[in-house]
Amino acid sequence: MERGITDDPTYVIKHMGRLVHDEKGYGRFAGSTTGVHFVLTVEQECQKVLNLSGGFPESCYRAFLVESLPGRDFLGTTPYDDHDMIRQYLTYPAAHYNQQADMFMQKWEPFCLVLVRKQLLADIQDLMNALYDPEGQSTLDYSTMLIVLMILNIQESFPTSPAQPSGQSANCIERLSLAHALIDKVVSLGNIRSLQALALFALFNQLSGRCLTLTTINGMMVRLSQSLGLHRHARRFKMGVGEVELRKRLWWWVYVFDRFTSVLHGIPPLINDVDVDNDLPIDCHLHDLEATELSHPLPGERTGVFVFLQYVSLGKKLSRILNLLYTTTQRRDGARKITELDRDLRVWNQNLKAHGIVFDIGDSGSQNLAGNTGRPYQSATLWLQLMSNMTMNLIHRPGLSFDDTSPEFGICLRACLNSGTAVLSLVESLQIPRWLRNLSLVGPATIFQSSLIHIYSHLKFGMSKPDGLPSPDASMSVVSKAISLLTADVQSSVINQTPENFYCQSLNEIIETLQSLISSLPVVAQSFLETEPVINEDDPTTDTFDEQAWGGNALDALNYMTASDWMGSGSSTFMDFMDLGGS
Structure with a gap:
C-alpha cells in the first residue's frame, strides 16, 4: 500500500486505556478491549449533543470488574495438611468420584479437555487410599485433590441445561475455601x-465470573506450562503419542485462557506467538496417556475436541486482533487491518457451516440454534456463536475512533450494532445461563455496551439515519432488553449477596444510566429537526441529565483526562509518539 494512504490520519486508531477503581478502591488498568474508551466516547457525545456537563458514573467504566459471587475475602481458611479436616470434604467412596469425573469429562470436554480418564481414575483411587490410610502416614496428592474438588464444584454449580437451577451451595463454598488453601x-x-x-x-473461576482471580491464575499457568516446555513442538522430546496429545491440549487451553484474560481486562497477553511452535490438538479420543495409537472419530462424527479446536481458532484470531488493533504503537492503517480481520472471521464462520454449525455473525433475527436444543454440544455451539459476535465487535470498535465522515466509520458502526444486538438477542431469547455468558465474555460490561452503541448511533446521526442503522424504535427495544437482563442479574445476585454490595450497586447505576439515556433519545431526534437547536434551563434534556446526580468525570481521580484532546485532532501521530508499527 502506498505510504500516503497508510499514513492517512483518518484511519489512525485513537483509543487508549484508563485506570478505574475496583471494589477495594485500588486503581486497575482498563485497556481498550474493556470498552472503557468507547464508553468515554459516548459520554463526550452526550456532553456535546445533550448539553451534559457531568459524566457517567464510574460503574459504567469498570463493569468488567464486578463479580456476582462473593470473592476470596468471603472464604475461610482451611489447613491443607490435616487429614481429618480434608476427609470432611471427601466422604464418599472412590466409585462416586469416578462417576463424577466421567460425567464431567463427557459434559465439559469442549470447554476444558485437559484430563485423561484412565490416569485420573487411578489418581482418584490413590488419593482416597492415602486419605483413609488407617495409619495416617500416606502422602496426599494435592493436585488430584484440587482436581476432584473442582470437578464437584463445577458439576454442582453449573448445570449445562438452562432448565436446571444453578448456584453455589455452602458445600461448594467450603470446597472452594479448601481449594484456595491448596493452590500454593x-x-x-x-x-x-x-x-x-x-x-x-x-x-471454575471463569465460569463463576471471578474476573480479578483470572489474572493471577493465568500467570501461574502460563509460566508453569512454559517451564514444562508445552509451548514447543514435541518432535524434539522422547514421548509417547498419548503424552504428546495431552501436552498439546493443555498448552492450547492455557493459550486461549491467556487471550481471554487479556481481552477481559485490556492487558497485554503473557504468551508471545513468536515463541510458540506446538501443533494444534488432533480430533481424537484420548482415554489412556500410555496409548501407543490414537482413536479417531468416525467420518461425520462431531466430538468435543472438534468444538474446542474452533475455540482455539477463535483464540488465535483474538491474538491477531490484539496485535494489529490494540497495541500502544501500531495504530496506522486501521481501515485495512479491520477489513482484513473481518474477512478472516467471516471465512471461519462460513467454514463452520460445512460441519453443521450454522449461524451468521451479527444475525439478530431468527436464532438459528433456538430450535436445536437437543443437539450434541449445544452449549459449546452457543459458546462459539457468542464468542464470534464478541470477536467481531472487537474488530470493528477501534474504527469508531476514525473520522466520522469516513465510509469506514459507518461500516464499523453498523458491524458493532449488529454484533451487539445479536449477543443481546441470543442471551435473552435462549435464556443463556450466566456461566456460559461468563465463558463467552458476555458480562455486565458487554450487555451495557451492546445497548450503548445504539444510543451512540442516534446521538451521532439523529434523524439523518444512514442506511443500515436501526430505527429509534428498534434501538429502544434493544436498550430495554439490556435493562431487563441487567435487572434480572441484580435480582438473582441478591440471593448470594446483600443488595448494597459492589455488584448490585454497580449494576443499578448502569441501569439508571441507560434509563436516563433512553428517555432522552426522542428529545435528541426532535432536536435534529430544528435548524438551530437551543438548549435552555427549561429543556427536559437538562432535567434528565442533572449535573448533581451525575457528578463530574468519574475517571478524573486516576487519570489526566486532557490526554484525550487528540481524539479530535488531525495529527498524523498519536499524542506525539512515533508510530513504530510497520504493519
Missing part, C-alpha cells in the same frame, strides 16, 4: 498434574 502447594509441585489442577481451578 499445587503450584510448588510444578508438574503436568499441577497444571491440570490449575486449569480446572481456572475454569
Whole structure:
C-alpha cells in the first residue's frame, strides 16, 4: 500500500486505556478491549449533543470488574495438611468420584479437555487410599485433590441445561475455601498434574465470573506450562503419542485462557506467538496417556475436541486482533487491518457451516440454534456463536475512533450494532445461563455496551439515519432488553449477596444510566429537526441529565483526562509518539 494512504490520519486508531477503581478502591488498568474508551466516547457525545456537563458514573467504566459471587475475602481458611479436616470434604467412596469425573469429562470436554480418564481414575483411587490410610502416614496428592474438588464444584454449580437451577451451595463454598488453601502447594509441585489442577481451578473461576482471580491464575499457568516446555513442538522430546496429545491440549487451553484474560481486562497477553511452535490438538479420543495409537472419530462424527479446536481458532484470531488493533504503537492503517480481520472471521464462520454449525455473525433475527436444543454440544455451539459476535465487535470498535465522515466509520458502526444486538438477542431469547455468558465474555460490561452503541448511533446521526442503522424504535427495544437482563442479574445476585454490595450497586447505576439515556433519545431526534437547536434551563434534556446526580468525570481521580484532546485532532501521530508499527 502506498505510504500516503497508510499514513492517512483518518484511519489512525485513537483509543487508549484508563485506570478505574475496583471494589477495594485500588486503581486497575482498563485497556481498550474493556470498552472503557468507547464508553468515554459516548459520554463526550452526550456532553456535546445533550448539553451534559457531568459524566457517567464510574460503574459504567469498570463493569468488567464486578463479580456476582462473593470473592476470596468471603472464604475461610482451611489447613491443607490435616487429614481429618480434608476427609470432611471427601466422604464418599472412590466409585462416586469416578462417576463424577466421567460425567464431567463427557459434559465439559469442549470447554476444558485437559484430563485423561484412565490416569485420573487411578489418581482418584490413590488419593482416597492415602486419605483413609488407617495409619495416617500416606502422602496426599494435592493436585488430584484440587482436581476432584473442582470437578464437584463445577458439576454442582453449573448445570449445562438452562432448565436446571444453578448456584453455589455452602458445600461448594467450603470446597472452594479448601481449594484456595491448596493452590500454593499445587503450584510448588510444578508438574503436568499441577497444571491440570490449575486449569480446572481456572475454569471454575471463569465460569463463576471471578474476573480479578483470572489474572493471577493465568500467570501461574502460563509460566508453569512454559517451564514444562508445552509451548514447543514435541518432535524434539522422547514421548509417547498419548503424552504428546495431552501436552498439546493443555498448552492450547492455557493459550486461549491467556487471550481471554487479556481481552477481559485490556492487558497485554503473557504468551508471545513468536515463541510458540506446538501443533494444534488432533480430533481424537484420548482415554489412556500410555496409548501407543490414537482413536479417531468416525467420518461425520462431531466430538468435543472438534468444538474446542474452533475455540482455539477463535483464540488465535483474538491474538491477531490484539496485535494489529490494540497495541500502544501500531495504530496506522486501521481501515485495512479491520477489513482484513473481518474477512478472516467471516471465512471461519462460513467454514463452520460445512460441519453443521450454522449461524451468521451479527444475525439478530431468527436464532438459528433456538430450535436445536437437543443437539450434541449445544452449549459449546452457543459458546462459539457468542464468542464470534464478541470477536467481531472487537474488530470493528477501534474504527469508531476514525473520522466520522469516513465510509469506514459507518461500516464499523453498523458491524458493532449488529454484533451487539445479536449477543443481546441470543442471551435473552435462549435464556443463556450466566456461566456460559461468563465463558463467552458476555458480562455486565458487554450487555451495557451492546445497548450503548445504539444510543451512540442516534446521538451521532439523529434523524439523518444512514442506511443500515436501526430505527429509534428498534434501538429502544434493544436498550430495554439490556435493562431487563441487567435487572434480572441484580435480582438473582441478591440471593448470594446483600443488595448494597459492589455488584448490585454497580449494576443499578448502569441501569439508571441507560434509563436516563433512553428517555432522552426522542428529545435528541426532535432536536435534529430544528435548524438551530437551543438548549435552555427549561429543556427536559437538562432535567434528565442533572449535573448533581451525575457528578463530574468519574475517571478524573486516576487519570489526566486532557490526554484525550487528540481524539479530535488531525495529527498524523498519536499524542506525539512515533508510530513504530510497520504493519
